[in-house]
Structure formats: C-alpha cells, structure tokens
Amino acid sequence: MQAFVPIPTLHLFPILDQKLLELLRSLSPEDWEAQTVAKLWKVKDVAAHLLDVNLRTISMLRDGFFGEKPDHIQSYQDLVNYLNELNRTWVQAMKRVSPAILIDFLESSGKKYIEQLESLPPFENAIFSVAWAGHETSPNWFHIAREYTEKFLHQQQIRDAVNKPGIMTAELFQPFLEIVMKAFPYTFKEVEAEIGTLVALEITTEIGGTWSIIKTEKTWELSQNPSASPLAKVMMDPETAWKLISKSWKSNEVLDLVKIYGDQKLGRKALDITGFMA
Numbered sequence: 616m617q618a619f620v621p622i623p624t625l626h627l628f629p630i631l632d633q634k635l636l637e638l639l640r641s642l643s644p645e646d647w648e649a650q651t652v653a654k655l656w657k658v659k660d661v662a663a664h665l666l667d668v669n670l671r672t673i674s675m676l677r678d679g680f681f682g683e684k685p686d687h688i689q690s691y692q693d694l695v696n697y698l699n700e701l702n703r704t705w706v707q708a709m710k711r712v713s714p715a716i717l718i719d720f721l722e723s724s725g726k727k728y729i730e731q732l733e734s735l736p737p738f739e740n741a742i743f744s745v746a747w748a749g750h751e752t753s754p755n756w757f758h759i760a761r762e763y764t765e766k767f768l769h770q771q772q773i774r775d776a777v778n779k780p781g782i783m784t785a786e787l788f789q790p791f792l793e794i795v796m797k798a799f800p801y802t803f804k805e806v807e808a809e810i811g812t813l814v815a816l817e818i819t820t821e822i823g824g825t826w827s828i829i830k831t832e833k834t835w836e837l838s839q840n841p842s843a844s845p846l847a848k849v850m851m852d853p854e855t856a857w858k859l860i861s862k863s864w865k866s867n868e869v870l871d872l873v874k875i876y877g878d879q880k881l882g883r884k885a886l887d888i889t890g891f892m893a
Contacts, residue, residue, distance in 0.1 A: 619737075621756065622756070622757075622760050622793050623790075624762075624763040624790055625729075627786070627790060628763065629729060630787070631766050631767060631770060631782070631787065632721075632725045632766075634770065634782060635665070635721065635766075636718065636722055636725075638770070638774065638781065639662060639714070639717070639718050639721070639773075640718060641779070644714075647659045647662075647714050649777050650776060651772045651775065652775055652776070652858055652864070654863075655703075656706065656772075657776075658773050658776050658777060659709075659710075659714060659717070660709070660710075661773050662714070662718075662773065663705065663709035663712070663717060664702060664705070664706055664769060665770075666709070666720050666721050666724065667702070667705045667706075667709075668762070668765060668766070669720075669721065669724040669727075669728040670724055672728050672732070676731040676732075676734070677731050694746060698892055732759050732762065735759065737754060737755050737756040737759075738754050740752050740753070740754065740755070741755045741757065741758030743758060745757050745758065745761050746892065747889060747890055747892060748798050748801055748890075749801035749804065760790075763790065763794065764791055764794050764890060764891070765891075767782065767787060767788075768791075768861050770782060771783070771857060783822060783854075784822060785822045788853060788857075789822060789823075791857070792818060792823065792824060792826075794890065795860050795888075795890025796816070796837070796890075797890070798860075799816060799828050799837065799888055800828045800834065802884065802885065802888045803828060803830075803835040804835065806835070806881070808830045808881070809830065811829065811830060812829065812830040813827050813838060813844065813845040813846055814827065814845055814846065814847045814848075814849075814882075814885055815827040815848040815849070816848075816888070817848065817849070817850045817851075818851060818852070818856045819850055819851065819853070820853055823852075827840070827843070827845060829843075845877065846877050846878045847876065847881035847882040847885070848875070848876045848882070849875050849876075849885045850874045851873040852872070855869050859888070860888055860889060860890045861889070861891050862889050866886035866887055
C-alpha cells in the first residue's frame with residue numbers, strides 16, 4: 616500500500632528519529648536553553664513537545680484514550696486556542712524533567728509511535744482531519760503526512776537554534792514541502808479571481824520546487840500544469856519557506872527576503888500560507 620500513497624512518509628520517520636536522538640545527545644547544557652524561532656519555546660521545550668506528540672498519539676491510537684475533551688470548539692481559532700493550551704501545560708510540566716530523561720523517553724516512545732502510524736489503513740478516515748488544508752475529514756495517509764511535518768519542523772527548530780544542520784536535504788525537506796503545499800489552495804479560499812488564474816510559489820535551490828494553484832469555477836486547486844504562466848509568482852529560499860509556512864515568521868517579516876513577480880496583491884496573499892495549526 617505504501618507505494619500507492621500520494622505522499623509516502625512512513626519510511627522517513629525512523630530516519631528523523633535517529634537524527635533527532637543524535638542531535639539531542641550532542642547538545643551542551645547551554646544548547647538546551649537556547650531560544651528557538653518558536654518565540655515561546657527554548658530547545659528543551661521543543662524536545663518536550665516532541666515527546667508529547669509521541670505519547671498522545673500512542674494513547675489515542677493504541678489505547679483509545681483521548682484525555683480531556685474540549686467543551687466549546689465552534690471555530691478554527693477555538694481549535695487553535697485549545698491545542699495551544701494543551702501544548703503550553705505539557706511544556707510547563709516538563710520543565711521539571713531533565714534533558715537526559717527527555718532523550719530516554721523520546722527513544723523508548725518513538726518506536727511505539729511509529730508502530731501506531733504503521734497500523735493505520737492509509738485510505739480510511741483519520742481520527743482528526745487536516746484542518747489547515749480545509750478538510751472536514753482526511754485519509755490516514757494525510758494524517759500521517761501531517762505528523763511528519765510536525766516531526767520535521769520541530770527538529771529543524773532545534774537545529775536552527777543551535778546551528779547544527781542536518782535535515783534540510785532533498786530526501787527530508789521535499790516531502791515536507793509537498794505536504795504543507797496542500798494548504799496553498801485553502802489560503803486563497805476567499806480570494807476572487809477569473810477562472811484559470813494561476814498563482815505560483817517557488818522554493819529555490821535543489822531542495823525546493825515549484826507549486827501552482829488555479830482558480831476553478833468554485834474554488835482554488837493545486838494545478839497539474841506547472842509550465843503555464845502564472846499571474847503572480849513568489850520566490851523564496853528554503854530557510855524563509857519553513858519559517859514562514861510554520862508561522863515562525865510573519866508575512867510582513869519576510870518581504871525583504873522574497874521576490875514577487877506579477878500581481879502584487881495575489882503574491883502577498885501567497886505569503887499567508889500556513890501548513891500548521893497557527
């Protein structure tokens with residue numbers, strides 16, 4: 616089944632986990648306290664969040680245990696607020712725990728976490744939809760892909776904070792881009808344009824790529840014709856891309872780092888893309 620999944624990622628989780636453990640074991644005490652681009656979190660906080668991802672996933676998929684349930688989720692922003700509070704309380708509690716314990720728990724839980732993802736039938740409905748792509752329901756393969764972007768992003772935040780490269784490679788970064796670009800059409804959901812209008816987003820260098828969306832009669836969709844001429848095109852480097860798409864950097868903070876060709880209004884709108892709950 617893996618070969619037929621639109622964006623296969625399961626084979627990449629063990630690679631990311633191995634690289635994460637090697638990275639964390641190499642950190643000095645000062646590194647653990649380094650500030651990350653996620654403004655509220657230091658390196659240790661991000662590592663703690665990655666442990667939370669493992670344990671919550673195992674609890675839900677293996678044990679059917681979802682913990683406390685939200686009372687009032689009436690909107691996308693309500694869901695974002697709820698998840699932010701869950702993350703905040705966990706990270707706060709983990710301040711009592713040593714880096715060595717975090718590493719031990721990440722190692723022991725990582726394999727079980729991956730086993731649970733591997734158990735999911737790829738085309739059945741996932742327990743949670745990918746809301747940032749505008750989905751009300753999502754297949755498991757997309758849920759797994761979304762989990763991959765979380766794992767990639769948070770490890771990259773740590774590497775960025777301590778200046779230790781290692782995962783900005785075609786093997787690991789291009790799947791990340793392919794997944795988060797599913798948010799590109801949803802970014803334009805309220806944008807009016809003539810049918811057939813194309814907007815392109817190019818991530819430069821050999822580890823990037825180009826994605827286009829097209830206005831159809833009812834909505835915007837990812838275009839299957841990348842050679843067509845866009846009305847607006849945005850270019851940015853990979854470093855700017857992952858920070859912008861994760862909302863670590865805001866759109867008005869990257870204007871000097873990107874190039875917008877053609878329709879400036881459509882190009883500026885492309886900078887609102889986010890592939891995370893933010």
